[in-house]
Amino acid sequence: MRWSFIFILFSISLTAQKQDSLLTALQTKLDSLYSFEATVHLNVDIEHVNMPSKTARIQFEKGKKIKIDSESFIMVPKKGLDFNLQELFRYPYIALRTGQISIGGQECEVFRVIPESPKADFAIATLAIDPKALRLVRSEISTRKNGEFTVEYFYGVPVDALPSEVVVTLSVSDIRVPLRFLAKNAEIDQKNLQADERQGKINILFEDYTINWRNR
Amino acid sequence: MILQIAEIKKSFGSRQVLNSVSLSCDKGRVSGLIGPNGAGKSTLFRIIFDLIRPDSGTVSVYSKRKKPLGGFIDKPALYGYLSARDNLRIFARMQRMDLTVERYSELMELVGLDASRHDPVKYYSTGMKQRLGLAVSLMNDPECIILDEPFSGLDPFGNRSFQELIRELARTKNIAVLIASHNLYDLGDLCDELYIINKGEIIRHGNASDLFRMASKSYRIYGEALIQSKTLQHLGAKISTDNALVIPGVGDIEAVIKGVVDEGCSVSACIPQTSLELLLQKEKL
Amino acid sequence: MKELLAVELFKIGKQRKTFYGLAAVLVLVAFIMISAFFQGRGFLDIMLKNIQDSFEFQGNLLNAHLIIYLVLNSLWFHIPLILMIVVSGFLTSEYKDRTVEAILLHPVPRWKFITSKYLATAIFSIVLVLVLMLVTFSAAYVFFGSGDLVIFLDGLSFFEPGEALRRLAGAFLSGIIIALFYAITGLTLAVLFREATITWIVSAFFLIVTTMLLKYDFGWPLLNDYFFPKLIDSWQYFFYYDIPYATIWIKNTVLLGYTIIFALTGIRVFIKRDIKP
Numbered sequence: 001m002r003w004s005f006i007f008i009l010f011s012i013s014l015t016a017q018k019q020d021s022l023l024t025a026l027q028t029k030l031d032s033l034y035s036f037e038a039t040v041h042l043n044v045d046i047e048h049v050n051m052p053s054k055t056a057r058i059q060f061e062k063g064k065k066i067k068i069d070s071e072s073f074i075m076v077p078k079k080g081l082d083f084n085l086q087e088l089f090r091y092p093y094i095a096l097r098t099g100q101i102s103i104g105g106q107e108c109e110v111f112r113v114i115p116e117s118p119k120a121d122f123a124i125a126t127l128a129i130d131p132k133a134l135r136l137v138r139s140e141i142s143t144r145k146n147g148e149f150t151v152e153y154f155y156g157v158p159v160d161a162l163p164s165e166v167v168v169t170l171s172v173s174d175i176r177v178p179l180r181f182l183a184k185n186a187e188i189d190q191k192n193l194q195a196d197e198r199q200g201k202i203n204i205l206f207e208d209y210t211i212n213w214r215n216r
Numbered sequence: 217m218i219l220q221i222a223e224i225k226k227s228f229g230s231r232q233v234l235n236s237v238s239l240s241c242d243k244g245r246v247s248g249l250i251g252p253n254g255a256g257k258s259t260l261f262r263i264i265f266d267l268i269r270p271d272s273g274t275v276s277v278y279s280k281r282k283k284p285l286g287g288f289i290d291k292p293a294l295y296g297y298l299s300a301r302d303n304l305r306i307f308a309r310m311q312r313m314d315l316t317v318e319r320y321s322e323l324m325e326l327v328g329l330d331a332s333r334h335d336p337v338k339y340y341s342t343g344m345k346q347r348l349g350l351a352v353s354l355m356n357d358p359e360c361i362i363l364d365e366p367f368s369g370l371d372p373f374g375n376r377s378f379q380e381l382i383r384e385l386a387r388t389k390n391i392a393v394l395i396a397s398h399n400l401y402d403l404g405d406l407c408d409e410l411y412i413i414n415k416g417e418i419i420r421h422g423n424a425s426d427l428f429r430m431a432s433k434s435y436r437i438y439g440e441a442l443i444q445s446k447t448l449q450h451l452g453a454k455i456s457t458d459n460a461l462v463i464p465g466v467g468d469i470e471a472v473i474k475g476v477v478d479e480g481c482s483v484s485a486c487i488p489q490t491s492l493e494l495l496l497q498k499e500k501l
Numbered sequence: 502m503k504e505l506l507a508v509e510l511f512k513i514g515k516q517r518k519t520f521y522g523l524a525a526v527l528v529l530v531a532f533i534m535i536s537a538f539f540q541g542r543g544f545l546d547i548m549l550k551n552i553q554d555s556f557e558f559q560g561n562l563l564n565a566h567l568i569i570y571l572v573l574n575s576l577w578f579h580i581p582l583i584l585m586i587v588v589s590g591f592l593t594s595e596y597k598d599r600t601v602e603a604i605l606l607h608p609v610p611r612w613k614f615i616t617s618k619y620l621a622t623a624i625f626s627i628v629l630v631l632v633l634m635l636v637t638f639s640a641a642y643v644f645f646g647s648g649d650l651v652i653f654l655d656g657l658s659f660f661e662p663g664e665a666l667r668r669l670a671g672a673f674l675s676g677i678i679i680a681l682f683y684a685i686t687g688l689t690l691a692v693l694f695r696e697a698t699i700t701w702i703v704s705a706f707f708l709i710v711t712t713m714l715l716k717y718d719f720g721w722p723l724l725n726d727y728f729f730p731k732l733i734d735s736w737q738y739f740f741y742y743d744i745p746y747a748t749i750w751i752k753n754t755v756l757l758g759y760t761i762i763f764a765l766t767g768i769r770v771f772i773k774r775d776i777k778p
Contacts, residue, residue: 046552047656048656048657049657049658049659050655050656050657050658050659050742051658051659052659052660052661068559069559070559070560072560072648072661072662073558073559073560073561073562073648073649073659074558075552075556075557075558075659076557076558077555077556077557078556079555146554146555170555172551172552172554200555258778262777265605265606266605267605267606267775267776267777268776268777269775282608283608285606286607287606288603289602290778291599292603293598293599293600293602293603294598294603295512295515295600296598297515297517298512298515302515306511306512307603307607309507310505310508310604310609311607311608311609352603353606355607356607356608
């Protein structure tokens with residue numbers, strides 16, 4: 001009985017180490033991404049928010065904050081643009097493989113990442129990784145202060161290292177109607193406005209990548 | 217005859233303002249309409265100009281001209297913020313007339329105004345506004361001019377010169393002129409015929425000099441030493457230092473003057489005192 | 502008629518009150534712009550407060566388009582008021598100075614005289630709104646620069662500069678119909694009341710009541726859709742994300758219909774009425 005228990009523990013640790021290596025491999029791959037630039041098309045899909053598709057230029061450089069520039073006004077999600085997961089892996093963490101999941105016909109390995117340091121700004125992250133292409137397919141992150149958000153990654157062809165489309169789903173607080181606003185009293189669905197929070201999506205399409213890998 | 221008004225009646229509510237008023241005007245003659253304030257003169261003129269519709273009666277204008285009638289009511293109405301030239305241009309343009317510089321100068325000269333002034337009309341004197349109003353009335357060569365109280369607000373000199381202007385227009389342009397006034401002396405020398413109106417009715421009409429004569433029962437004689445005249449004392453005249461007001465009674469004024477002169481008094485003037493009250497009476501004079 | 506119209510426009514251009522009215526409008530726009538600029542920041546903060554928790558904004562939203570929009574919101578009470586006062590004065594001053602009488606002493610048909618006044622009023626109103634539009638846009642662009650327009654109407658809507666310009670211009674042009682309606686009504690009130698002060702009071706009352714009735718629910722769809730106080734907000738529809746052109750078209754057409762009816766009423770009253778001192 002004791003030996004069975006020890007064997008089970010050993011198996012789990014072996015499994016954890018093996019899957020941890022998948023996460024580590026992904027981390028190593030993403031870590032080698034030095035910089036990239038791309039043209040992005042931002043599409044906001046939030047209830048009660050109407051915004052046309054915006055085009056901007058995104059610039060990523062390792063170790064620096066991501067830059068998105070546009071000639072016109074743009075709304076950039078505060079979360080979900082951590083392409084090399086450097087925020088996730090900034091502090092020591094525990095990674096647990098929790099199973100497999102099929103996303104869009106792809107079999108993915110699911111990991112739960114729990115930071116060991118209270119300085120991390122997230123409480124728990126669930127990552128779905130395509131083991132064959134070694135790419136992140138989905139991440140669900142619960143932040144300590146800013147709610148939860150989900151990022152889905154879509155890739156053009158199997159060899160693409162960076163996504164052609166990213167969909168960030170996050171909670172958006174209710175759009176309050178300012179009482180002293182000067183506009184017409186629109187027929188607003190009052191009942192609908194009672195909800196405190198609702199889900200919003202930002203769809204980011206990437207094109208014209210210029211990628212700079214370290215040591216490639 | 218250029219203008220004929222027949223049996224005009226008009227009431228405002230229960231108040232009858234005009235009752236079967238008839239009159240006519242001929243070219244080249246000046247007709248006067250005399251009556252006290254509120255007699256209906258302005259209302260009649262408004263009806264002639266179709267500003268007010270009569271309850272019954274007709275207004276007939278015998279003219280083929282585009283603008284048969286000209287004139288103004290009460291005081292000429294002008295655009296105070298515009299110059300004389302702009303005022304005339306506006307009224308010309310409304311009638312599809314082109315006011316050339318020459319025509320403008322001609323009109324201004326005709327009414328005795330300075331064509332070189334460019335300031336707004338609101339700075340004009342009353343007399344100048346009357347003249348400009350007359351110039352506006354004369355645009356487009358009407359055959360009949362109708363003027364309501366044209367002498368009001370004028371000083372004696374302005375009054376006299378305006379009268380001369382009207383007389384001149386009637387004679388030289390062969391225009392019929394109809395003038396309304398409450399002042400007998402404004403129309404005395406000017407009119408060829410008179411209509412007397414009171415409380416909306418024409419009381420009498422006829423040749424101006426005949427009517428004045430008939431309504432002149434007293435005379436004011438000016439001269440020297442009139443106080444010594446027994447003729448005047450006998451007639452009960454009111455004698456002052458240099459004039460006497462006398463009612464000849466059954467005699468005529470010529471005999472009275474002869475008597476005063478024969479007594480050695482000098483007579484410099486004799487002015488009939490025409491009584492508007494007499495004219496306004498319905499009884500025969 | 503052409504000559505009469507030319508005369509009316511000439512008189513409008515020569516009167517000081519015309520320029521006082523224009524100056525009042527321009528000063529008002531300047532004042533609203535300054536006020537909008539200082540309030541604009543707070544206004545944006547309120548609108549975007551909750552989204553700011555999840556998003557970063559890049560770009561300047563306190564720009565010419567927002568300022569013009571805030572000016573537009575204020576204009577549709579103040580401009581009709583000034584317009585009604587100035588326009589009614591075109592006729593009440595003529596009654597007072599008796600120049601109505603003077604004109605009708607000439608061979609000028611009454612209907613032509615009053616119709617030319619209505620036409621001149623319409624032209625004046627259109628020109629006023631166009632000048633206002635030109636001045637507002639010019640000043641706003643010079644002082645505040647271009648950028649996206651954000652408003653809250655049927656949701657929080659963002660419009661790119663080109664789209665914002667198109668919509669703002671459309672709103673102003675739609676506003677011409679509203680300005681026309683009030684101007685023509687002002688002139689009709691002048692025909693009815695003839696005296697300046699009474700006409701101003703009634704005009705202001707009319708404007709206040711129509712503004713109040715705009716938001717009133719009559720409980721009867723026909724009234725809610727086609728009664729004239731309900732038609733004076735067509736310009737706002739240009740800021741729905743999907744512009745309901747059919748609604749704008751219907752509202753403006755019906756409002757034009759009312760404008761014509763009010764004009765014809767004024768013309769008829771003027772023709773039938775005696776011209777008394």
